[in-house]
Amino acid sequence: MTSFIKCFIENPPKADWSKILARPNPGGADIAATVADILTEVKNRGDRAVIEYNTRFDGYSKDNFEVSAQEMKEAITLLPDNLKEAIIQASKNITLFHENQLVDQQPVETMPGVLCWRKSVPIEKVGLYIPGGTAPLFSSVLMLGIPANIAGCKEIILCSPPQKDGNIHPAILFAAHITGITRIFKVGGAQAIAAMAFGTDTVPAVYKITGPGNRYVTEAKQMITKYGIAIDMPAGPSEVLVFADEGANPSFVAADLLSQAEHGEDSQVVLICPHRAFFDLVEIEIEKQLKVLPRREIAIKALENSVAIAMNDSSLAMDLINDYAPEHLIMALRNPTDFVKDIRNAGSVFLGDFTPEAAGDYASGTNHTLPTNGFAKAFSGVSVDSFIKKITFQQVSPTGLELLGPVVATMAAAEQLEAHRQAILIRLENNGR
Amino acid sequence: MTSFIKCFIENPPKADWSKILARPNPGGADIAATVADILTEVKNRGDRAVIEYNTRFDGYSKDNFEVSAQEMKEAITLLPDNLKEAIIQASKNITLFHENQLVDQQPVETMPGVLCWRKSVPIEKVGLYIPGGTAPLFSSVLMLGIPANIAGCKEIILCSPPQKDGNIHPAILFAAHITGITRIFKVGGAQAIAAMAFGTDTVPAVYKITGPGNRYVTEAKQMITKYGIAIDMPAGPSEVLVFADEGANPSFVAADLLSQAEHGEDSQVVLICPHRAFFDLVEIEIEKQLKVLPRREIAIKALENSVAIAMNDSSLAMDLINDYAPEHLIMALRNPTDFVKDIRNAGSVFLGDFTPEAAGDYASGTNHTLPTNGFAKAFSGVSVDSFIKKITFQQVSPTGLELLGPVVATMAAAEQLEAHRQAILIRLENNGR
Numbered sequence: 001m002t003s004f005i006k007c008f009i010e011n012p013p014k015a016d017w018s019k020i021l022a023r024p025n026p027g028g029a030d031i032a033a034t035v036a037d038i039l040t041e042v043k044n045r046g047d048r049a050v051i052e053y054n055t056r057f058d059g060y061s062k063d064n065f066e067v068s069a070q071e072m073k074e075a076i077t078l079l080p081d082n083l084k085e086a087i088i089q090a091s092k093n094i095t096l097f098h099e100n101q102l103v104d105q106q107p108v109e110t111m112p113g114v115l116c117w118r119k120s121v122p123i124e125k126v127g128l129y130i131p132g133g134t135a136p137l138f139s140s141v142l143m144l145g146i147p148a149n150i151a152g153c154k155e156i157i158l159c160s161p162p163q164k165d166g167n168i169h170p171a172i173l174f175a176a177h178i179t180g181i182t183r184i185f186k187v188g189g190a191q192a193i194a195a196m197a198f199g200t201d202t203v204p205a206v207y208k209i210t211g212p213g214n215r216y217v218t219e220a221k222q223m224i225t226k227y228g229i230a231i232d233m234p235a236g237p238s239e240v241l242v243f244a245d246e247g248a249n250p251s252f253v254a255a256d257l258l259s260q261a262e263h264g265e266d267s268q269v270v271l272i273c274p275h276r277a278f279f280d281l282v283e284i285e286i287e288k289q290l291k292v293l294p295r296r297e298i299a300i301k302a303l304e305n306s307v308a309i310a311m312n313d314s315s316l317a318m319d320l321i322n323d324y325a326p327e328h329l330i331m332a333l334r335n336p337t338d339f340v341k342d343i344r345n346a347g348s349v350f351l352g353d354f355t356p357e358a359a360g361d362y363a364s365g366t367n368h369t370l371p372t373n374g375f376a377k378a379f380s381g382v383s384v385d386s387f388i389k390k391i392t393f394q395q396v397s398p399t400g401l402e403l404l405g406p407v408v409a410t411m412a413a414a415e416q417l418e419a420h421r422q423a424i425l426i427r428l429e430n431n432g433r
Numbered sequence: 434m435t436s437f438i439k440c441f442i443e444n445p446p447k448a449d450w451s452k453i454l455a456r457p458n459p460g461g462a463d464i465a466a467t468v469a470d471i472l473t474e475v476k477n478r479g480d481r482a483v484i485e486y487n488t489r490f491d492g493y494s495k496d497n498f499e500v501s502a503q504e505m506k507e508a509i510t511l512l513p514d515n516l517k518e519a520i521i522q523a524s525k526n527i528t529l530f531h532e533n534q535l536v537d538q539q540p541v542e543t544m545p546g547v548l549c550w551r552k553s554v555p556i557e558k559v560g561l562y563i564p565g566g567t568a569p570l571f572s573s574v575l576m577l578g579i580p581a582n583i584a585g586c587k588e589i590i591l592c593s594p595p596q597k598d599g600n601i602h603p604a605i606l607f608a609a610h611i612t613g614i615t616r617i618f619k620v621g622g623a624q625a626i627a628a629m630a631f632g633t634d635t636v637p638a639v640y641k642i643t644g645p646g647n648r649y650v651t652e653a654k655q656m657i658t659k660y661g662i663a664i665d666m667p668a669g670p671s672e673v674l675v676f677a678d679e680g681a682n683p684s685f686v687a688a689d690l691l692s693q694a695e696h697g698e699d700s701q702v703v704l705i706c707p708h709r710a711f712f713d714l715v716e717i718e719i720e721k722q723l724k725v726l727p728r729r730e731i732a733i734k735a736l737e738n739s740v741a742i743a744m745n746d747s748s749l750a751m752d753l754i755n756d757y758a759p760e761h762l763i764m765a766l767r768n769p770t771d772f773v774k775d776i777r778n779a780g781s782v783f784l785g786d787f788t789p790e791a792a793g794d795y796a797s798g799t800n801h802t803l804p805t806n807g808f809a810k811a812f813s814g815v816s817v818d819s820f821i822k823k824i825t826f827q828q829v830s831p832t833g834l835e836l837l838g839p840v841v842a843t844m845a846a847a848e849q850l851e852a853h854r855q856a857i858l859i860r861l862e863n864n865g866r
Contacts, residue, residue: 086843093543093837101551103536110526110798118534118799121777123811135849171847207811222659225667230811234661249863255856262852289859293852336828343824344554351828354864356856359829362844363837365543366551366825378556378640378663380823390813391776392799395769395784396792404526404796410519411795414604416568418726419695420791423688426722427787430682 004286004300005257005271007307008279014319021324023236023373024266024305035190035219042194047201053191058132060162060186066202067168067184072177075170087138087175090363094146097365101384102150113400120388122152123230125204127196128181129211132161132188136169137212139361143368144210144382145179151387156181157204159196161188189213190220197224208232210382212369232382236373237266240357241326243317244273244282248332252353254285256330259358261302262295270324271308272317279308318342325376328357347376398431437719437733438690438704440740441712447752454757456669456806457699457738468623468652475627480634486624491565493595493619499635500601500617505610508603520571520608523796527579530798534817535583546833553821555585556663558637560629561614562644565594565621569602570645572794576801577643577815578612584820589614590637592629594621622646623653630657641665643815645802665815669806670699673790674759676750677706677715681765685786687718689763692791694735695728703757704741705750712741751775758809761790780809831864 012020041049047063055061076084107117128144130137141158148156158181160168168186176184185203187195193213199205209221210232221231240260244253257269273279286303290296311317318339321329325345333339336351343349347370348360360366369382396404405424412420445453474482480496488494509517540550561577563570574591581589591614593601601619609617618636620628626646632638642654643665654664673693677686690702706712719736723729744750751772754762758778766772769784776782780803781793793799802815829837838857845853 082843083847086840086847089840090844093547096543097541097549100541101538105533108530108533108798110529114526114792114797116530116798118816119773124777137848139844139848225658226655228667228806228808228811230808234658251859251863252856255852255859259850259852259856262850289852289855292855294849295851299852340552340826344557345822346824348825348827351826354831354834354860355827355829356860358841358845358853358856359547359834359837360825360827361853362841364547364827364829365541365549366827371822373661375661375663376822376824378661378822380821381825383551383823385818385823388813389778389804389809389811390816390818391779391809392781392793392814393773393784394781394788394793394797394799396788396797398787401787401792404792407519407522408791408795410515411523411572412791414516414519415570415572416727417692417695418728419688419692419722419732420794422722422725423685423692423789423791426684426688427789430684431787 003283004303005283005306005308006304008276009307010276010310011312012309017320017323020307020309021270024268031215031219035216035223038190039194039220039223042191042200043198050187050191050195050200053189054162054187057189058161059164060166062166065186067173067186071167072173075173076177078170079174083171084174087142087171088178090139091142091146091178093363093365094142095150098147098384099150111400111403113397114394114404116392116394118390118392121391122154123208123387123389124153125155125206126153126387127206127209128156128158129192129209129213129217130158130160130172131213131217132163136171138169138171138175139368140212141172141175142179145176145181147367147382147384148387149180151384153387155204155206157183157185157196157206159185159187159192162186190216193217193220193224197227197229210369210386232369232386233371233379234375237268238263239268239326239372240328240330241270241272241321241324242330242332243321244271244278244332245334246274246278247334249353250278250281251285252356253332254282254289256356258286258289258293258299259356260328261299261306262293265298265301266305267302269303269306270326272311272320273308274312275310279310325374327370327372327376330357345377347371347381401427402431436716437736438716438739438741439737441709442740443709443743444745445742450753450756453740453742454703457701464648464652468649468656471623472627472653472656475624475633476631483620483624483628483633486622487595487620490622491594492597493599495599498619500606500619504600505606508606509610511603512607516604517607520575520604521611523572524575524579524611526796526798527575528583531580531817532583544833544836546830547827547837549825549827551823551825554824555587556641556820556822557586558588558639559586559820560639560642561589561591562625562642562646562650563591563593563605564646564650565596569604571602571604571608572801573645574605574608575612578609578614580800580815580817581820582613584817586820588637588639590616590618590629590639592618592620592625592636595619623649626650626653626657630660630662643802643819665802665819666804666812667808670701671696672701672759672805673761673763674703674705674754674757675763675765676754677704677711677765678767679707679711680767682786683711683714684718685789686765687715687722689789691719691722691726691732692789693761694732694739695726698731698734699738700735702736702739703759705744705753706741707745708743712743758807760803760805760809763790778810780804780814834860835864
């Protein structure tokens with residue numbers, strides 16, 4: 001029997017893990033030079049360059065590429081009611097989850113008279129990027145726009161490439177509308193990132209850019225960090241790891257693997273299961289379920305990049321999972337909460353049989369913009385934190401300085417920074433002025 | 434009268450602000466190629482390359498470049514008691530301030546049966562970089578090591594270039610010792626960043642690298658982000674902005690400006706003051722205080738990069754401050770807390786006459802690793818947040834999925850992701866299995 005998941009391995013030794021779990025490398029020509037050119041053009045020629053790229057890449061040649069109030073209005077009337085209702089419900093859940101992420105630290109008196117605190121302040125100007133392509137990713141509008149709005153960002157702009165008909169999909173516009181996004185521009189790719197980084201006559205410059213994108217967008221985001229523009233995180237192809245035990249439902253597992261695989265040919269799915277017999281049941285389910293999928297060819301290609309591993313030691317399985325650091329981790333276990341304490345590296349975790357990744361992709365409330373490619377070892381997904389800075393404050397009283405001053409003066413002297421020491425001494429001498 | 438601060442301007446129009454407040458550009462040859470070479474050499478040849486760079490750049494040619502337990506012990510005995518006590522007191526304050534930064538989000542039930550939460554998990558392996566140079570920056574060891582330790586990072590390593598005598602300064606070793614840093618390596622510059630990013634036989638690879646450094650270190654940190662290694666933030670020369678009102682003490686203001694200026698020739702200080710007469714008093718104080726400074730030549734050069742601005746509208750002054758986004762902001766005002774609400778962009782803020790920057794540089798409790806170069810518009814300083822990831826979790830009950838499922842299915846259909854929809858439907862069909 002030929003399997004869809006090409007590689008099945010039983011209890012691989014630790015030394016082999018990194019080879020077995022290597023992410024697919026998209027390869028292809030080096031795109032750095034192309035992207036650097038686009039950045040330079042947009043930086044130097046602004047809107048003119050944007051319009052030329054719009055014409056060349058998206059067949060959109062109009063001088064005015066901002067979405068008008070009229071277009072926005074039409075989009076809202078165009079969208080079917082059931083979809084509007086679903087988007088509003090998802091938006092409510094996402095808002096509920098994200099709104100208590102904003103926590104200010106209470107002031108701490110580190111020594112008598114030495115008061116220190118931290119204040120969350122919104123990043124004033126942020127840019128969201130929403131890719132075009134085969135499907136309108138309006139869910140990403142919610143996932144970026146809602147936390148930006150809760151953070152209190154003053155200017156939230158959005159760039160997305162125009163469709164063939166010259167419009168942005170109404171679902172994207174509707175999601176933007178209910179999320180408080182102020183301005184929307186029809187521009188995609190590296191040129192969109194450049195426009196938001198450097199600003200043009202039409203597109204305002206922002207301080208941080210978030211959102212998914214293809215390799216050109218990712219390269220552009222990485223490059224503009226050199227100019228001090230912040231980005232959410234480096235991005236790679238999407239991935240899921242499903243950890244299933246004996247009691248898991250093979251048809252649920254197959255459905256979860258396929259829902260990741262349909263994202264793109266470079267998606268990766270990993271299955272950890274108890275034994276060969278379980279894997280075989282999953283394969284049978286994959287074959288059955290593939291039949292109804294419009295994106296079956298994409299899913300089949302993605303499965304070829306993928307791997308199933310049978311492991312009979314669950315603690316070792318957890319080590320492997322933490323080594324891989326999956327973007328999405330589905331714990332299809334009888335006692336999933338027992339394992340929460342052992343999860344060290346993952347983007348978002350789905351516990352139990354009735355928590356498919358799709359729930360978090362759209363509407364459970366958690367964010368779906370997550371670290372891929374093993375970056376979950378050091379990065380978090382997008383949250384309200386992504387749209388704020390935390391400024392520290394301190395206020396020392398004259399008495400406080402009498403306690404703190406000598407500590408500072410001693411340390412400054414040892415670091416040979418005499419002016420630092422003097423800034424303390426001159427105050428201690430004029431304490432009661 | 435020639436002034437030390439070369440540029441004095443009264444009430445400049447908004448259009449001129451960005452020109453007046455332009456950061457000094459260090460210029461110099463392009464170092465990207467040199468740094469890329471060093472990264473490649475260390476990646477390919479590991480310890481051999483590190484030892485060669487150690488020999489070439491720091492005159493240290495020993496094969497073993499890890500600090501031994503014996504060296505650590507000696508350092509502790511070498512250090513004068515008053516310095517040890519000061520470091521311990523600073524460490525207590527920094528710990529007090531940082532330890533309540535670790536907040537877990539309470540679970541949120543976004544819909545009945547849909548439970549979502551966020552868990553802070555330490556980044557397992559982190560690397561700290563401490564520059565060498567004219568003075569031993571042991572305070573930075575505290576500022577990076579303490580939050581990493583509070584976060585719960587398992588492996589905290591430190592790289593710092595050896596001094597001429599082949600040792601790392603005992604104050605750095607002592608600060609590392611009390612901070613729980615497990616391993617220390619004598620290696621500096623881009624080669625240290627490369628060793629921590631890629632790992633060598635001696636230096637373990639880490640997931641995140643934090644800490645200050647010169648242009649080579651900064652370039653190397655930026656480059657290794659391409660490999661998914663996280664960094665704290667892009668770094669530039671240090672800077673302070675002092676906002677003084679009529680009642681401020683010119684000698685305190687001068688001392689604060691000088692304590693920033695002595696950091697390096699490329700430091701920048703900005704003074705906002707009520708009028709020319711105040712500026713003149715500050716200049717007189719600068720002249721007087723410069724006399725006792727060993728690093729006076731450096732300070733004089735830095736002042737040449739600097740600017741004083743008289744502004745008679747304090748609300749406009751706040752706009753200018755937010756435009757500049759200073760790393761350090763000293764509010765030498767009679768009513769500094771009234772202005773806290775207007776501060777949108779700054780790294781760390783020092784309120785009132787008795788809160789010099791030096792307090793926060795060493796021991797008030799706040800962190801001194803802060804965004805420079807205007808990056809405070811989008812970046813925060815180092816905190817416990819810098820050493821954790823936040824993993825999201827969700828658990829949906831069968832009943833929860835009955836409520837949430839239709840929302841997800843509708844959205845998935847609209848995004849043309851049928852497998853996502855199927856992952857919901859197959860569960861709703863097998864809900865009571």
